[in-house]
Amino acid sequence: MKATIVTVGDEILIGQIVDTNSGVIAKFLDKIGIGVHEMLSITDDKQHILQTLSSLQNKVDVVIITGGLGPTKDDITKKTLCEYFDDELIIDSKVLAHVTQLIEQYFKRPITKLNQDQALVPSKCEVLFNQVGTAPGMWLQKEGTVFISLPGVPYEMKYLMENEVIPRLISKYERPFIIHKTILTYGVGESLLAERIEIWEDNLPEFIKLAYLPSPGRVRLRISARGTDEVVLQNEIKIQVEKLKLIISDCIVGFEEDETIEVVLGKLLAKKKLTFSTAESCTGGKIASIITSISGSSNYFKGSVVSYATEAKVNLLGVSQEKIDKFSVVSSQIAEEMAIQAQKIFKTDFSIATTGNAGPNKGDADAEVGTVFIAIATPKGVYSEEFNFGQPREKVIDRAVNKALEIIYKEILKNY
Numbered sequence: 001m002k003a004t005i006v007t008v009g010d011e012i013l014i015g016q017i018v019d020t021n022s023g024v025i026a027k028f029l030d031k032i033g034i035g036v037h038e039m040l041s042i043t044d045d046k047q048h049i050l051q052t053l054s055s056l057q058n059k060v061d062v063v064i065i066t067g068g069l070g071p072t073k074d075d076i077t078k079k080t081l082c083e084y085f086d087d088e089l090i091i092d093s094k095v096l097a098h099v100t101q102l103i104e105q106y107f108k109r110p111i112t113k114l115n116q117d118q119a120l121v122p123s124k125c126e127v128l129f130n131q132v133g134t135a136p137g138m139w140l141q142k143e144g145t146v147f148i149s150l151p152g153v154p155y156e157m158k159y160l161m162e163n164e165v166i167p168r169l170i171s172k173y174e175r176p177f178i179i180h181k182t183i184l185t186y187g188v189g190e191s192l193l194a195e196r197i198e199i200w201e202d203n204l205p206e207f208i209k210l211a212y213l214p215s216p217g218r219v220r221l222r223i224s225a226r227g228t229d230e231v232v233l234q235n236e237i238k239i240q241v242e243k244l245k246l247i248i249s250d251c252i253v254g255f256e257e258d259e260t261i262e263v264v265l266g267k268l269l270a271k272k273k274l275t276f277s278t279a280e281s282c283t284g285g286k287i288a289s290i291i292t293s294i295s296g297s298s299n300y301f302k303g304s305v306v307s308y309a310t311e312a313k314v315n316l317l318g319v320s321q322e323k324i325d326k327f328s329v330v331s332s333q334i335a336e337e338m339a340i341q342a343q344k345i346f347k348t349d350f351s352i353a354t355t356g357n358a359g360p361n362k363g364d365a366d367a368e369v370g371t372v373f374i375a376i377a378t379p380k381g382v383y384s385e386e387f388n389f390g391q392p393r394e395k396v397i398d399r400a401v402n403k404a405l406e407i408i409y410k411e412i413l414k415n416y
Contacts, residue, residue, distance in 0.1 A: 001175055002037040002060040003029050006052060008067035008077055009152060012041045021066045021157050028161045033175030033226075034062065044068060049080045058144045062169065067152035069135040077149055078120060078138070085140055087122040092136065095119040095127065099134045128164040132156055137164060146172075177230045181237050182213075183221040183244065184254035186261060186406045190214040193221075197247055205236060216395055217402030218261065253409060261405045262290050268412055269300035276350035276408060278304040279317055279342035281329075282372055283354045286401050302346040307338065313355075317341040330355050330367040332384040335375035339384075343377040350411070351377040352404045358396040372400045376407055380415070 005022045012019050022039045029036055037060050042048050049068075056063050068077030082089055096119035103111045118134040121127055128137030128148075133156035138149040148165055150157045169175075185193060190212050194201075201210050207227050213220040223240060225233040245252060254264045269276065278287045288304035291297050307313040310329050314321050319337045327333040338353035356372030370391055375384035385407070389399040 001034045001062070001173060003034050003062040003064060004037050004056050004060045005039045006063060006065045007041045007152070008044060008049065008065060010044050013043060021152065021154055024154070024158055025064055025066070025161060028166055030178055032166060032170055033178045034169065035178070044076060046076055046080050046083070049077065050084055053084050053147065056145065057142060060145060061173070063145060063147045064165070065147065065149045066157055069149065069151045078122065081138065081140065081147070081149060082122050085122060085124055085142060087124045089120040090123045091119050092121050092127050094129065095121065095136050102134060128160050130156055130160060132159045139168065176226055176228055177233055179225045179230070179233045179237060181223045181241060182256060183223070183241065183252055184261065184264070185219045185221065185248065185251045186217065186253050186402070188219065188248070188251045190219050193219055193248070197244065200243055200247060204240065207233070208236060208240060216399040217406065261402065261409060262294055265405055265409045266291070266294050266297055266300060268409065270296070272412065272416060274350065274412065274416065275300050275302050275348040276352065277302050277342045277346035277348040279338040279351060279353040280304060280306050281308055281313070281338070281354055282356040282358045283397055283400050283404070284308060286397060287352065287354070287404055290401065302348050305342055305345065313338065328366060330357055330371060330373060332373050332375070332386060335373035335384045336382045339375040339377035340382055349379055350408055352408055354400055354404060356396070356400065359391055359393045370396055372396065374400065374404050374407060376411055378411060
């Protein structure tokens with residue numbers, strides 16, 4: 001089965017907002033065995049919408065459209081659907097009652113004509129009732145293609161996908177099983193990783209595919225199996241993962257798409273009842289931000305000092321000005337001193353510190369742009385490593401953050 005996702009809105013095409021809906025919809029469809037053939041973003045223009053619908057007719061089984069269902073004049077999706085399906089708009093009494101209740105109960109004012117128009121739907125459509133908003137979804141079919149129109153508000157779209165669209169698609173279509181297993185690796189680049197697992201990859205069964213999903217400092221390996229027998233697919237993926245673990249066990253840190261390094265590290269710290277803190281310079285608090293995005297992180301993460309400027313390292317962390325003058329602010333000695341001081345301030349088992357030149361200018365040090373020192377203070381002592389992450393600036397910061405998390409994870413796993 002094939003699907004196409006269409007987002008309607010000039011605001012996406014001019015970069016005013018980022019389309020997050022397509023990714024969410026694609027995940028919903030993938031879980032029930034419907035493959036996304038393509039994703040399109042088109043303008044708020046009637047002819048463009050009509051041409052797009054016509055081009056997709058009978059080319060795919062399902063077209064899911066988001067956007068253009070609001071009450072204002074620039075929201076033209078409903079009227080355009082009526083033209084494409086040779087239909088007319090009618091008031092849906094259930095939707096009108098819902099919209100009236102929302103407006104009067106929550107906004108404490110009478111319903112307007114624009115609000116009432118939210119209850120207008122094509123007469124031929126199956127209404128997808130939107131419990132969390134005013135714009136209903138619409139399900140229409142023409143020949144071999146189902147067209148589903150959803151509001152562009154992300155939480156409304158997600159509600160309708162989960163509660164209205166997916167149940168109907170499951171009921172209507174027989175679909176293959178698509179099973180994914182994502183393996184998170186750290187510390188080995190994509191090309192080197194590919195070399196290490198080349199023989200294993202070449203011998204995968206035809207119904208299993210491997211995808212490399214690299215980002216700075218980490219590579220996700222996604223194993224995908226597609227077929228009609230779910231048990232066979234699950235068993236084969238399990239066999240292949242066990243084979244892979246024998247080859248690259250040294251760099252595997254997780255086995256699910258949502259098991260990021262910060263999640264895995266948090267579980268490890270909680271299990272072993274260990275705590276840590278950070279002292280960040282070139283990473284600007286990003287390590288702390290990532291860690292604290294995880295629910296329950298206060299159990300093991302105690303705090304951070306973002307000592308971006310040299311004087312902050314001296315005045316807040318207590319790093320010696322004499323050491324800075326002697327070794328430079330970007331050096332292993334200062335990174336280690338930062339880690340030790342943070343460990344003392346927050347009274348933690350571990351502390352990670354970063355100092356470096358992220359670029360594009362050198363700042364307070366003469367070290368080459370891209371140079372980063374990462375230090376870790378442990379119950380047994382302190383040590384540091386030097387890296388050069390190149391450019392641009394964003395790459396340096398991201399790779400430094402990922403490397404710092406990798407260092408503390410491997411230190412705990414190996415020695416504690």
